[in-house]
Amino acid sequence: MDELRIGLIGTGAIGRTHIERINGRLRGGRVVACSDVNTAFGREVAGRYGCEFFEDGEALAASDGVDAVIVTTVDEYHEKYVLAAIHAGKYVFCEKPLAPKPEACRRIMEAEMAGGRKLLQVGFMRRYDAAYNQLKKAVHSGKYGLPLMVHCAHRVPSVPDYYDTPMAVENSLIHEIDILRWLLGEDYAEVQVVFAKKTRYSNEHLHSPQIMRLKTESGIQIDVEAFICCRYAYDIKCEVCCEDGIVSLPDPSLVVERHAASCAHPLYEDWTDRFEEAYNVEIQAWLDASREGRVDGPTAWDGYLGQVTAQAASQSRDTQTTVTIPRQEKPAFYL
Incomplete structure (x- = not known):
């Protein structure tokens, strides 16, 4: 796959910086869709970056127009959207923490194991x-x-x-x-x-x-x-x-x-200045691995233990x- 079509769920500050780095500085992927529970703000972000807007993040994860998913919502929604991506069989990058509670992280692991292949990377950029x-x-x-x-x-x-x-x-x-x-x-x-x-x-x-x-x-x-x-x-x-x-x-x-x-x-x-290059390296590594069909970075197990x-x-x-x-x-x- 020459270029991943990426859907991003959660258009807050870290989400927007990921759109900018992927579409402006990195190679092998492009954010083509986004979603946010604040639909007015999400639509504005979609227009700003030329993305298709989805009112429903789970619909975004299931869309045939999206190859991989990035979850940058508030922590409480991580489980919901990560599971949607896993159930759709798509590679997913989730910002830390994987979920607020260990039980939620375990449910994510169980879903991934049930599917038979690793799909998730957790955003521990350090x-x-x-x-x-x-x-x-x-x-x-x-x-x-x-x-x-x-x-x-x-x-x-x-x-x-x-x-x-x-x-x-x-x-x-x-x-x-x-x-x-x-x-x-x-x-x-x-x-x-x-x-x-x-x-x-x-x-x-x-x-x-x-x-x-x-x-x-x-x-x-x-x-x-x-x-x-x-x-x-x-x-x-x-x-x-x-x-x-x-x-x-x-x-x-x-x-x-x-x-x-x-x-x-x-x-x-x-933190945005201190770890800017770490974020660039992290997301580029995720793009490369996802295009080649593997997970190289921190896994659901790492998120669970954390x-x-x-x-x-x-x-x-x-x-x-x-x-x-x-x-x-x-x-x-x-x-």
């Missing part, structure tokens, strides 16, 4: 980031010995008023939950979430900062600082402490500014206890 790939290569080189501890930070300058305490784990730290499992090649055994002193920039529904502590099955200890409303920048940190050395993510490769009697190393202001861990982390946060994460047996379908 796996495609050059810096994280350099870090993983270093950790697994053997040069530094075995990993013992990992220190991470997920710092966000500001968030909308609706952002609340649970979202720090379920919408932000879900990235660390996935990327650290991928980086270390291990599943988690237990998790704890504790509160730091609350910043005055938190809204009435948000307690920030929070600290998530994870222990892998081999005993690697991980701490992840979720500092929402940190004010100063969008700043992602990851330091892996090994037996014979320490390796960490590099700082952003931005121009050093000398101005007004100062020397500054700029940082990113938001939500099992996030659910345990949320339980820990709400009870202020350490929670054991149930060991999961990976289905042969996902080996």
Whole structure:
């Protein structure tokens, strides 16, 4: 297939940027249709990008004019539209999280397994980031010995008023939950979430900062600082402490500014700048794999394990206890 005809469900900010990157910068695909529950806005987006508009996302997924589907709706609708694409036998890319609850993720896995072939990729874009790939290569080189501890930070300058305490784990730290499992090649055994002193920039529904502590099955200890409303920048940190050395993510490769009697190393202001190239690489890889009839990226199993861990982390946060994460047996379908 020379060019995938793609239908996109959910025309919010991330959906529109995917349309722009696919139709304007990447190869092998074109967004030809879109859908949104806000029909007036969805029609406006469709007109802007020259797409056919569907009032019903499930009808879009079933359409003969669509070869593959991208789901970028709010989290609660992911299951509905991913299942529609799977039932239509079409490759589907779903932004993280796969679904808000592990039970919904399991239903997606069961539908995919019943169909007999992998169709789904979950949008954990950090796996495609050059810096994280350099870090993983270093950790697994053997040069530094075995990993013992990992220190991470997920710092966000500001968030909308609706952002609340649970979202720090379920919408932000879900990235660390996935990327650290991928980086270390291990599943988690237990998790704890504790509160730091609350910043005055938190809204009435948000307690920030929070600290998530994870222990892998081999005993690697991980701490992840979720500092929402940190004010100063969008700043992602990851330091892996090994037996014979320490390796960490590099700082952003931005121009050093000398101005007004100062020397500054700029940082990113938001996630769209920090991970723009990772998104490009991720979506291009999905387009290439879908055209060739395979799934290369994070699977429904990865999405399910992420939500099992996030659910345990949320339980820990709400009870202020350490929670054991149930060991999961990976289905042969996902080996």
